[in-house]
Amino acid sequence: QVQLVESGGGPVQAGGSLRLSCTASGRTATAYVMGWFRQAPGKEREHVATIRWSGGSTYYADSVQGRFTISRELRKMTVYLQMNSLKPDDTALSYCHLTMRGHADYWGPGTPVTVSS
Numbered sequence: 616q617v618q619l620v621e622s623g624g625g626p627v628q629a630g631g632s633l634r635l636s637c638t639a640s641g642r643t644a645t646a647y648v649m650g651w652f653r654q655a656p657g658k659e660r661e662h663v664a665t666i667r668w669s670g671g672s673t674y675y676a677d678s679v680q681g682r683f684t685i686s687r688e689l690r691k692m693t694v695y696l697q698m699n700s701l702k703p704d705d706t707a708l709s710y711c712h713l714t715m716r717g718h719a720d721y722w723g724p725g726t727p728v729t730v731s732s
Contacts, residue, residue: 617641617721619711624726627701631730635696637711637723645716649694650674650685653707653728660710664696678704701730 623635639646650665664675664685673685684697698705711723 619723621723621726626729639692648714653709655707
């Protein structure tokens with residue numbers, strides 16, 4: 616079993632920055648891809664950014680490309696999402712997600728990001 620613990624969400628003014636962190640614990644030896652999704656009120660959950668645990672290739676949604684940066688710290692089993700130039704449209708509950716080799720996947724409980732204009 617794998618547990619994901621997120622931190623770093625909160626309120627911020629438009630144009631500001633936040634850094635989300637997600638640490639995985641438990642049976643993480645076969646971690647494959649880790650990243651972030653978000654769900655705004657009344658909307659579907661959407662992909663934000665992901666990173667391959669081996670090699671570090673990154674993938675971003677068009678809406679955050681150039682503003683958000685995902686990175687990982689292998690030794691700490693932690694992934695970060697640096698979010699800059701935040702907009703009110705970025706307001707959402709942000710979820711950490713981990714996919715294992717063999718396709719099992721896990722979700723964190725979510726951390727809120729609230730951007731005020």
